[in-house]
Amino acid sequence: MGQQSRRRPVPGRAAILSVAAPTVRRMAPTALSPSRAGDFMQCPLLYRFRVVDRLPEAPTPAMVRGTVVHAVLERLFDLPAGSRTLQAAHELLAPQWERVRTEEPELAALFPPDGDDLAAWLSGARDLLARWFELEDPTRLEPAERELYVETTLDDGLVLRGYVDRLDVAPDGRLRVVDYKTGRAPREAFEGKALFQMKFYALVLWRLRGIVPALLQLVYLGSGEVLRYAPEQADLLAVERKVKALWTAIERAAVTGDWRASPGRLCDWCSHRALCPAWGGTPPPIPADALERVTGAAAGTAQAPGLDET
Numbered sequence: 001m002g003q004q005s006r007r008r009p010v011p012g013r014a015a016i017l018s019v020a021a022p023t024v025r026r027m028a029p030t031a032l033s034p035s036r037a038g039d040f041m042q043c044p045l046l047y048r049f050r051v052v053d054r055l056p057e058a059p060t061p062a063m064v065r066g067t068v069v070h071a072v073l074e075r076l077f078d079l080p081a082g083s084r085t086l087q088a089a090h091e092l093l094a095p096q097w098e099r100v101r102t103e104e105p106e107l108a109a110l111f112p113p114d115g116d117d118l119a120a121w122l123s124g125a126r127d128l129l130a131r132w133f134e135l136e137d138p139t140r141l142e143p144a145e146r147e148l149y150v151e152t153t154l155d156d157g158l159v160l161r162g163y164v165d166r167l168d169v170a171p172d173g174r175l176r177v178v179d180y181k182t183g184r185a186p187r188e189a190f191e192g193k194a195l196f197q198m199k200f201y202a203l204v205l206w207r208l209r210g211i212v213p214a215l216l217q218l219v220y221l222g223s224g225e226v227l228r229y230a231p232e233q234a235d236l237l238a239v240e241r242k243v244k245a246l247w248t249a250i251e252r253a254a255v256t257g258d259w260r261a262s263p264g265r266l267c268d269w270c271s272h273r274a275l276c277p278a279w280g281g282t283p284p285p286i287p288a289d290a291l292e293r294v295t296g297a298a299a300g301t302a303q304a305p306g307l308d309e310t
């Protein structure tokens with residue numbers, strides 16, 4: 001297995017992988033992103049609420065800040081190397097917030113015009129950008145790709161897709177996959193989930209380019225930490241087996257209607273707690289076309305890096 005520079009990752013939840021042989025008909029096309037895969041691993045019922053019931057989720061200031069900061073970090077590399085200063089990044093902040101707010105006017109409601117919330121929110125975004133400059137030097141970086149959409153089809157027809165924040169390519173062809181997180185680095189017990197996302201991207205890039213990325217790098221702007229992992233082929237083959245098993249479990253849940261709640265500490269951030277039986281709620285009836293929604297939704301909604309991807 002590959003080398004990690006900070007702490008060893010914790011394997012993903014084995015319970016998800018111990019599924020029985022598939023008993024459902026594979027419906028094509030089918031696709032999976034690391035976010036939705038992560039949802040199902042965290043809680044099958046959460047996956048159902050998002051993909052099958054398609055329940056809306058109100059954006060939070062932290063989610064929107066993540067989107068805006070990601071946009072600034074992408075646009076900063078449009079500037080000549082010598083101009084990529086912290087001041088330049090700060091100057092990009094307001095226009096990017098305006099762009100996001102124009103595209104999604106309902107976000108303006110997060111910040112009443114007569115309050116100080118917007119100023120505090122922007123200040124927090126400036127702090128995140130400042131922390132990034134302590135971790136990386138953009139004047140010395142020339143990303144090969146930013147916000148790169150990647151997609152590949154596995155041998156069983158399952159499509160893997162997602163957006164890579166940044167891809168660096170060394171002169172000798174080595175790939176470094178970089179993802180920005182505006183939150184804090186997870187405690188050791190939760191590193192596996194973050195690394196699963198990166199290995200997922202590495203698997204897709206390996207299938208697309210025939211090269212195993214040399215380094216996966218998670219940059220945590222909230223806590224000023226960088227988590228690095230050097231994957232090997234065995235890691236990526238393990239992820240491939242995992243996503244195939246995961247998809248089998250998702251299809252089976254769609255057929256049987258058995259979307260189990262898996263309560264845990266992340267329930268505190270779940271938008272659907274009021275409907276969750278683990279918290280005394282009652283979910284809506286499962287739509288009759290649940291399987292079609294799983295396959296069709298997954299195939300038809302290649303998410304742009306959105307509010308839940310930061």
Ligand code: SF4
Nearest residue numbers: 043262263267270276
């Ligand atoms: S509240 Fe917790 S257990 Fe219930 S759906 Fe959300 S994440 Fe799952």
